Amino acid sequence: MDLTQVVSSILETNPRQAAMLARAQETLREDERSEVEAYLALEADFGFTPKDLSSAYNLVVLDTLREQMFFRRNGRYRHQRFSDVASSVYFSPDYMRQYMQGLALTGFLWPNHVSIRRYFSDFLESVVPGQADYLEVGPGHGIYMASAVRCGKYARYLGVDISPTSLELTRRMLTHATGAGEEPARFQLQLGNFLETSFDRTFDLIVMGEVLEHVEDPASFLRHAREAVSPSGAIFISTCINSPATDHIYLFRHESEVEELATRSGLSVQSRLVVPYHGTDLSQSYAEMLPINIAMVLSR
């Protein structure tokens, strides 16, 4: 299975995305193309076909459109409580698998997700080798955590996710990323709510990609991360503004809210990336309440 086959299959049901998907493929860097092709080869090894992957992607597109319509009409996300979405999303193995497979693809096909993923890669690139501990909260599909393991700058990697399906997807991704014969103790995966997880060590990097909008109280998440990061460590977060999805329950309306939350949690912003909605600038995105993506590197 390769990306061209998956995109052709997506376009059979979703022809309106033709221009965007053509552009996405043209602008993929060589290393990214290898990464996405390796990911698709892994899915094929597990018996998934281009049609399965395109259905997963189209599920994310349709769910997002449905929630965007709700957001436009009501000015809020449909759900505000974790319990509203827990059983239909995180603890629903089929739905969660498809959701994460679709989301993994958007990281290579949607310009906003490509920008955030590249920002993360550039950050990893800038890390000095020889670090001790890496923690990822909510690795989901496992693409980010796999690239961190591949970069090899940390001695130990730990992933914590509340969804058994996410953990399983991450496990196979990491096993694949590290290759046969890799010492399994180098990475560990733990099932649980990050807020209820205590650690016997601090971390040089904590990554929380697209998690804060999925929790009821993101301030507690950032405070818990602050306690778990080493004094010279960093916390990488990405989240979104005015960006409805099936399981987004915390609505950020402005980038300043994310920054205030970080500051109130005792963290300072080292760098940030703000990505307006595709084809608009930031002021237009805000004026029309269109989704904006944001990533930040935070420290104590």
Ligand SMILES: C[S@@+](CC[C@H](N)C(=O)[O-])C[C@H]1O[C@@H](n2cnc3c(N)ncnc32)[C@H](O)[C@@H]1O
């Ligand atoms: C949208 S996915 C993000 C996947 C990936 N990190 C990314 O950036 O694309 C959110 C992940 O966070 C996990 N999650 C949500 N609430 C959590 C919590 N309280 N503790 C740990 N993981 C959580 C979900 O199960 C899911 O795997």
